[in-house]
Amino acid sequence: MREKCGIFAAYADNAPEKAYYSLLSLQHRGQEGAGITFWENGIKTIKGIGLVPEVFKGGIESKSSLAIGHVRYSTFGSLTEVQPIEVKCCNYKLAIAHNGTLTNYLPLREKYESEGFKFNSTIDTELIGVAFLKHYKELGDEFKAMEEVFNEVRGAYSVAILFDGKIIVARDPAGFRPLAYGEGDGFYFASENSGLRMFTNKIRDVFPGEVFVVEEGEIYSKVLKKLPHSHCVFEYIYFARPDSNIEGVSVYLARYRMGVELARESPAPGDVVIAVPDSGRTAALGFAHESGIPYMEGLIKNRYIGRTFIMPSGRELKVKLKLSPVREVIEGKRVVLVDDSIVRGTTIKRIVKMIRDAGAEEVHVRISSPPIRYPCYMGIDIPTRHELIAAWRTVEDIRREIGADSLAYLSIEGLKRAVGIEDLCMACLTGHYPEWAFDFEL
Incomplete structure (x- = not known):
């Protein structure tokens, strides 16, 4: 994405x-x-x-x-x-x-x-x-x-x-x-x-x-x-800087509340909460606070590698170069891994394996947005539907594919509560596209 x-x-x-x-x-x-x-x-x-x-x-x-x-x-x-x-x-x-x-x-x-x-x-x-x-x-x-x-x-x-x-x-x-x-x-x-x-x-x-x-x-x-206002919900989930305020809503606090809502909806048995940096960090903090499980930095990001989903090509090597596990944080622990979204599933699969290789006993994945099931036509490069792992698979199918012990997503209602405004475009999550955007004759 x-x-x-x-x-x-x-x-x-x-x-x-x-x-x-x-x-x-x-x-x-x-x-x-x-x-x-x-x-x-x-x-x-x-x-x-x-x-x-x-x-x-x-x-x-x-x-x-x-x-x-x-x-x-x-x-x-x-x-x-x-x-x-x-x-x-x-x-x-x-x-x-x-x-x-x-x-x-x-x-x-x-x-x-x-x-x-x-x-x-x-x-x-x-x-x-x-x-x-x-x-x-x-x-x-x-x-x-x-x-x-x-x-x-x-x-x-x-x-x-x-x-x-x-x-x-x-x-x-x-x-x-x-x-x-x-x-x-x-x-x-x-x-x-x-x-x-x-x-x-x-x-x-x-x-x-x-x-x-x-x-x-x-x-x-x-x-x-x-x-009718249709502001892109993914600005709050992933795209915008955490210190931005959009439509009167702090992006940082919206992401923190996504983690809180996620912990309430889908608690996980864990000894430590870690984030996929950087975009998963704020939601992970909210999850840790609400669940009472301590938060630690278990994945360290190489600051000299660009954001994975924004680079034109070569994602596999970049993931390995970009993130490094802290074995002392992970080894022997039940890890709750929080990320903002899953698109194709290839990156999170590699990260789960990386955490297991670092000695985790269990890996429970929690995603601070609902499943992405539909492409976006309003300026976000979400792939065609057949590339989206959640478009055709159940949550259990995805869990097995990425190799996690458990997997849960934030619900649509939980996302709305976290952002705190109703006028959101969530077409990539629901398939309900704003009518006006396609009100033209071909």
């Missing part, structure tokens, strides 16, 4: 430098490529494949007050199509960064191509840019143009646009993907508020369907369209 991208935008002194620092804090959302676009009598972009420090190792020699940025994981398009991308259309030019996926990308692109519009990439981000410029040429107003984009495109999209010396930021009307706005010595936007706190503490969520236009030091915003 992989998250898809993080975005940033700023109107502030030394905006490109601030974009660099914010992208560092959003690096967990994408490790394949990074880019920053700034305004200096026109659009200028620096981008490349790799981590943020690798792409910008030569620095950014600009004091521009306008910048947008992006870290990428590719769920659509080729690996080399790093954002922000520059779009030319209708005698205009813009740069755009996008987090999400358009569910009607292919039919809508075909419609635009039939009308004579040209595309230079295979990523859905370009379609948003083309649609915006088309409607801006017709209407001459950024808000009206984005409202037409809202009416046309379906799916998940938080976008940052640099256009004609202005910054335009928008969140889709259902609020699938997170987006935060901060105000201090300038105006700031980022996929998570943890990417803004170094600049300001005056931060709020961008509302679903809200559009901002920053022009000549002034900021304007309007909520142009609003649909």
